[in-house]
Amino acid sequence: MHTSLESHQYLRQHSIKPSVQRTAVMDYLMKNRTHPTVDEIYSALSPSMPTLSKTTVYNTMDIFVEKGAVRALVIDEKNSRYDVDVSAHAHFICKSCGKVFDIFNLKPVLFQLPKDTPFKIDSVEISYSGICDSCKGN
Amino acid sequence: MHTSLESHQYLRQHSIKPSVQRTAVMDYLMKNRTHPTVDEIYSALSPSMPTLSKTTVYNTMDIFVEKGAVRALVIDEKNSRYDVDVSAHAHFICKSCGKVFDIFNLKPVLFQLPKDTPFKIDSVEISYSGICDSCKGN
DNA sequence: TCAATTTGTGTAATGAGTACAAAGATATAC
DNA sequence: GTATATCTTTGTACTCATTACACAAATTGA
Numbered sequence: 001m002h003t004s005l006e007s008h009q010y011l012r013q014h015s016i017k018p019s020v021q022r023t024a025v026m027d028y029l030m031k032n033r034t035h036p037t038v039d040e041i042y043s044a045l046s047p048s049m050p051t052l053s054k055t056t057v058y059n060t061m062d063i064f065v066e067k068g069a070v071r072a073l074v075i076d077e078k079n080s081r082y083d084v085d086v087s088a089h090a091h092f093i094c095k096s097c098g099k100v101f102d103i104f105n106l107k108p109v110l111f112q113l114p115k116d117t118p119f120k121i122d123s124v125e126i127s128y129s130g131i132c133d134s135c136k137g138n
Numbered sequence: 139m140h141t142s143l144e145s146h147q148y149l150r151q152h153s154i155k156p157s158v159q160r161t162a163v164m165d166y167l168m169k170n171r172t173h174p175t176v177d178e179i180y181s182a183l184s185p186s187m188p189t190l191s192k193t194t195v196y197n198t199m200d201i202f203v204e205k206g207a208v209r210a211l212v213i214d215e216k217n218s219r220y221d222v223d224v225s226a227h228a229h230f231i232c233k234s235c236g237k238v239f240d241i242f243n244l245k246p247v248l249f250q251l252p253k254d255t256p257f258k259i260d261s262v263e264i265s266y267s268g269i270c271d272s273c274k275g276n
Numbered sequence: 277t278c279a280a281t282t283t284g285t286g287t288a289a290t291g292a293g294t295a296c297a298a299a300g301a302t303a304t305a306c
Numbered sequence: 307g308t309a310t311a312t313c314t315t316t317g318t319a320c321t322c323a324t325t326a327c328a329c330a331a332a333t334t335g336a
Contacts, residue, residue, distance in 0.1 A: 017302090017313080017314085019301085019302090019313095019314065019315085021314085021315070022314090037292090038292080038293085039291095039292080051315085051316075052315090052316090053315065053316045053317065054293095054316095054317095055293095055294085055295095055315075055316065055317075055318095056314080056315055056316070058292095058293070058294080059314080059315080072215075074212060074213060074214075074215050074265070075212060076212075077210075077212050077218060078291090078292080078324095079292070079293095080215060080292085080293085090252075092255070092257050092259065094257070101257070103252060103255060105254075106252060107247070109245070109247065109248075110247075110248055113266065114228075114241060114244060114266070116243075117230070117241060118270070118271040119230050119232070119239070119266070119268055119269065119270050119271060120268045120269040120270075120274060121230065121266045121267070121268040122267070122268040122269075123266065123267050123268065124264065124265070124266050124267075125264075125265045125266075125267075126262065126263075126264055126265075127212070127262070127263045127264075127265070128251065128252070128257070128259045128261065128262050128263075129259070129260070129261050129262075129263070130257055130258045130259040130260040130261065131257065131258040131260075132256070132257050132258075133256040133257060136258060155282080155283085155333095157282095157283065157284080157332085157333095159283085159284070160283090175323090176323080176324085177322095177323080189284085189285075190284090190285090191284065191285045191286065192285095192286095192324095193284075193285065193286075193287095193324095193325085193326095194283085194284050194285070196323095196324070196325080197283080197284080198284095215293095216293095216322090216323080217323070217324095218323085218324090
């Protein structure tokens with residue numbers, strides 16, 4: 001596996017020092033838009049990077065989220081999942097297979113933050129759930 | 139602590155056999171609209187019900203959710219939280235103190251399920267996050 | 277009353293995530 | 307270039323929410 005230039009640049013754009021590990025993780029995220037868990041990222045990279053530690057993947061994801069390069073999704077009760085697309089869109093989780101899908105093209109009003117609350121709101125997460133197309137037949 | 143009649147009736151309405159434990163848990167949920175975790179429910183009831191097992195609370199919550207008497211919230215990455223109000227409303231989690239608050243009075247359009255997707259969508263969860271009023275000063 | 281079924285309990289196991297300290301890599305100063 | 311400080315990575319041990327499971331207790335129905 002060879003990492004692309006984009007991941008390297010994307011990290012720099014978000015003030016993240018691009019180490020070998022960070023670039024590999026970011027590259028995986030950019031090429032696999034499946035909202036992977038830490039375990040999935042680790043398992044995918046581990047064969048070609050045998051010394052990679054799962055702790056490193058955890059640390060890396062924390063930095064990515066903190067720097068705004070990645071969104072942490074709270075939609076799967078089992079694991080944290082990550083999305084390198086930080087633009088306004090929603091997610092759908094299939095209660096049968098557990099996969100998480102993007103939902104684009106929703107009305108912009110859905111992503112507006114409510115103003116008349118006592119809270120300082122700074123983000124919104126819209127999560128749908130049900131059964132995905134592949135699981136419908138089963 | 140004496141359980142109210144409403145919790146008993148509410149359980150029957152949802153085809154849940156009202157055992158002593160289930161009634162106590164439901165009563166706690168109806169009187170404490172704080173979106174408690176299993177641990178919080180257990181800790182609150184345990185003193186007046188010394189033989190209560192945490193496993194029972196887990197089982198009970200599973201039944202409540204399955205029967206539609208309670209909504210499981212996926213908003214706190216640490217714990218599952220539960221809301222006895224199953225009507226359409228959103229939630230806000232304070233990233234500082236971790237408390238979860240209700241947000242009512244949002245436009246009904248927010249809770250409409252998107253139609254042009256390949257998925258069989260049957261629920262939506264709208265979660266805001268930021269800093270709550272009490273934590274603002276700190 | 278007795279047997280069958282449902283519900284509750286306690287213990288042990290699982291598994292995601294974190295704490296921490298040591299090792300390795302990178303940057304900076306001289 | 308070498309020494310030093312800082313940042314990053316790694317492995318191990320730990321925490322803690324949740325689940326598995328087997329047995330006990332309660333309830334139901336003949």
